[in-house]
Amino acid sequence: MENLLLTIDPGTVDWSRAQFALTAIYHWLFVPLTLGLAVIMGIVETCYYRTRTEFWRSAARFWQRLFGINFAMGVATGIILEFEFGTNWSNYSWFVGDIFGAPLAIEGILAFFMESTFVAVMFFGWKKVSPGFHLASTWLTGLGATLSAWWILVANAWMQYPIGCTFNPDTMRNEMTSFLDVALSPFAIDKFTHTVTSAWVLGAAFTVGVSCWFLLRKRHTELAKQSIKIGSIVGLVASLLAAFTGDNSAYMVAQTQPMKLAAMEALYEGGTDQSLTGIAFVNPFKQPDYMTEAEPPMRIAVPNMLSVLATHDPHGFVPGVRDIIKGYTKTDGTREPSLKEKQERGRNAIQALKDFRAGKDKEANRKILDRDMKYFGYGYIKNADQIVPFIPINFWAFRTMVGLGCLFILVFAVMLFFLYKKDITRQRWLHYVGLALIPLAFIASESGWLVAEFGRQPWTIQDMLPTWAAVSDLSSGGIALTFFLFLVLFTCMLTAEISIMCKQIKKGPEL
Template sequence: MENLLLAIDPGTVDWSRAQFALTAIYHWLFVPLTLGLAVVMGIMETCYYRTRKEFWRTAARFWQRLFGINFAMGVATGIILEFEFGTNWSNYSWFVGDIFGAPLAIEGILAFFMESTFVAVMFFGWNKVSAGFHLASTWLTGLGATISAWWILVANAWMQYPIGCTFNPDTMRNEMTSFLDVALSPFAIDKFTHTVTSSWVLGAAFTVAVSCWYLLRKRHIELAKASIKVGAAVGLVASLLAGSTGHNSAYMVAQSQPMKLAAMEALYEGGNDQSLTAVAWVNPFDQPDYMKQTEPPMRIAVPNMLSVLATKDAHGYVPGVKDIIRGYKKADGTQEPSLKEKQERGRNAIQALKDYRAGKNKEANLKVLEKDMKYFGYGYIKDATQIVPFIPINFWSFRIMVGLGCLFIAVFALMLFIVYRKDITRFGWLQKVGIALIPLAYIASECGWLVAEFGRQPWTIQDMLPTWAAVSDLSSGGIAFTFFLFLVLFTAMLAVEVSIMCKQIKKGPEL
């Protein structure tokens, strides 16, 4: 922890962030498809269990094979991701390892073993166990994957909304005071529901796209039609749920991460009765001079909607970038300190901690820590530019995500209408749209994470620990080397998975 007070090579910070982002992005190519296909294959096997029609057994086994290929790749990238906390972010791991390590340990012990046990029964137990036990194993495999996601998202949510902990100056670590507060924080619940429902959308999009490819090739027509019915139904319900949970996410972000919301909206001057920007011209490659801006040019907005999303009141006050830097009065009447005051109180906390560790006037320094520890991270902030996220990425990623979410609702609803009321084989243009859902779903999913992670910069832990104080004392050259090594490795893994998946899709179900 003493290393937090040392100067860190900016290259080490940049390359550490780049390597973690690379690993997370590749990992997230596999995870949402795993969660989404788990629902699709579970529904299809349930249909087999209820009807005992061989058709549904064949369909379930086909989607389970694709699930299995993707599942294996996700496990491999996930393990590397967790190791990077110790190798590249050792100051972070030391500072909050008592809290952050708990959900990761539970994820590894409980959920992973649950998945590995039942996935074996699901793949190899078709003719060895009863139909009911096999169905339970299929659903429990998906449940295990979802529980894994729960604990990972609990850890991530705590970084965005630290709760249930206290700082111990004797050990120089944050220690957990309430496991339930960490595990069941409002931020964790909302992040989990939004992430999982959006993953179901991606799994549904994949199912519909593969089925549409079969229709275009005039192969496995009955399987394709049945899969579109299941996939489009899951996709429509999941898209609506993702929209609802996204609304809750906006409210949570407004309460605990106002700067992220301001960046998402390119909101420079806040106030009451704030409009939600539908579209505006924000240069995607250039950080604006936010202290001179009032609102982005060519802006089209929905009146009062941002106030509704952020405060649940059409006339509610929403702070902009300038307000957060200058300080503002919150809805409950309390005054949010200015950046300058937070920096001063953060430096007071850092100095008090140093003096306490040196044995100087411990009681007085403890009182300072109790008063100012919540602003500890601001002691490392030098100027306002460091606390403003890159606005263009947040602004456009949010709009791409929301826009594609609306598109998914329309396409899935149209797919359901046509597959039940018309002969879908006659709608070649719709089948091509269905195939396009795969890249669009991935773009929407990755955009969501860009908003979540870029929006909280510069914080590794919100208001507590900036990125440059969290990294390991490594050379930037060594991290750059492993970055490119991982890039080659992950790209090869992705190419292998795509190749195997394509071969299985071309082969089709085993009749």
Template structure:
């Protein structure tokens, strides 16, 4: 069993590293694609060449990022077959459909029109090329939609049921899979976060140019667009994040309780812990500073509905494990006699809890003989790592509010034409560059670690989903991925820095001025 768990941990580490590395490129792709559409739309409406040059310059950076995103994303899908074979067998009929549609609908659309974007400037009319740019943006967002529909199903498996004859999960209502409320909430929240990333990227690079007195015309217009777009996106992230909190409160109660380090159920409406020191060993949170009612409003949208604590949720899980054991027993009887109607009836009555019984397989192979102590241990294994979730969530939320402040100040300075003279703000904007990626990675960490020990919430435990590989095989590929991705990261940073240093084509800017205390801002066009 120890060797098996080594394979599980290594497989999780490999997929986690590749997923989080891949997600370094996804938010910037989403954000820059829409910003390119906005900039080129202004060019088509005004005919001013500076906007064309802006679109082409930021388009080069978009292309570098897009290529890296594709290279890192493909390997993730291969891992489902390599490292997570039982997962692919058990839920492939459901999970594979959104991924296939993403490839056929979104990726091909995006990949086709991105070529026209780069090589069609002198071959297409202005309006036709603008349509191509917006189709690239549409493809990027559709790609995110289908990926998040697949991921949302892992968080909240709807529209599918277990078939005892095939021993697999099968689709029963594909529309329920598509319109899964968790998936839809994740989509709008993730896409908005991508827009913030793109806006911060444009804001920071433009601030760098203004601090150096280079490409001033391009930089100040880019900052104005980024400030306006970024402010709307940052506000959307907070609002739509609240929707994600509500859907998690409805469908992933243990995740919410762990994020809040809430061990005991509080009277409704529950308070939000602004600060505290979670202690998973003593099952308590020390030095708490709470905001009354806030958690209840976020998680339940009411002042009368309780938010259950970890202790109560563990007790409920024990009940579901015992119910799942009845389903497991019925499944065993059905395998012995396929015609047994009693076994099918018993299985149907407890099928929703079958996955909870499978948690016992981590403790003992003969789960039919599980003791009360085994059930209790399995129930406590459903509590994720509380302290990392608690602090990751708060840092992510803090960064979200910081972005609102950043874009609000940028918008004010741009509207007053004071960007060139506000050197302190330009330095803040430049230093903000890595923060949206940190926030995005924290968001994924909270989403994925928060649902452990499940790979499919309530259906399939993570430790059961891995392939029959040796730990040495997984470790070898893990080292290979780390080496390959490290090289890609160096190449990506080199290409990005080189493109930024070169700047736009010479015709993109007018003679520059050296900013200083007495410098006057140039009039915006």
């Protein structure tokens, strides 16, 4: 690992990142819809269980068919995504496989098998099991999908906030010291709650959008009205929960990934009493000169709000990009080292590891590793530009996510108003708005993941391992070839899903 800077082709890093990003982006088109539709179909079948009417049975089977189509596509892309850790990121897998592999193994053995078992009962057991058992199977299918998301998000959260582990120089691996610390990390809890509630929003938006299409075509009006009611209630509650959990996530990011927060806000020079930027002119195609610019031009901000979000204190100190590079004093009085200090301590750790492996004064070198291992990754950093993520993507993706989240709250509330106070079947303008929710919800969902993953660059593991030290030593040409093969494959899969979904929606519920 110590010699990777000299042997890895930069093209290998870029293509490996591109391939993983491609797979993750396509995979994330399917996952949140699975989690969201699981709640919708569970509620609809609960209505059938309580009323035992053919209408609700037909409605439940309709939404379950759409869930099943999407579920199958999500499984296919998810399997490829996990294999890429071994093929493209073998150094990462070796370095932290003992920790990272544990939640993924639990997800595969426990959650996924639970999910796949009960989904079979849900689809094929309508005439073979009792209504109560079938209802339980439907909810357990959704619970299994949610548990799968939990363990995957635990693994992702550990990459962004590594805890519950220690480095063993004898094996050159990070080893888990506390499974509970990893599984119940505050970062993991916040990431899970925010991600799952945002997935419920997407599922609700999809339900409302499909139902509005039925109203536009004057078909299945009662199904559409009842589904809009369920979707709008779920969507409104989930949107408010997503806003609340997003506030907790912002606080955790401020504490553990200050550079990500600085990039999200285009905050170059930090300080106390920091304002939250509503909008500003940040060139979407060019990294700003963060070392000289005071702040983005045409900035409109809410006074003191960023300090509130980041520190829970309206006068709290929030570091900017330059503060993080130069070093700063935190609000609790502790000092955060400068980039140069971290680089020096990281190089000390790398050298101590080399000497330890060579058998030189193991006791002294172990002490150096214990002291400086937390900055190990900085030993691979050459300059400040490498630790500053691409600010425009983080800035605009964050505002896209938040702006659309606020729009969803408004639209779901308006839907409920017209549903209860007016005749929603005559509001064609509102039907078009509901239909537009579907692509907007996917844009908001993908924007959130862009912030999460672009914001932590260059780290595969925060402060511990940069991307170029984590990648496999492969030919960049071979990775580029598989990138385009995956691009064609995933695009065909997405096209197939959209086509099958549209056919099922046009077909409507089985009456």
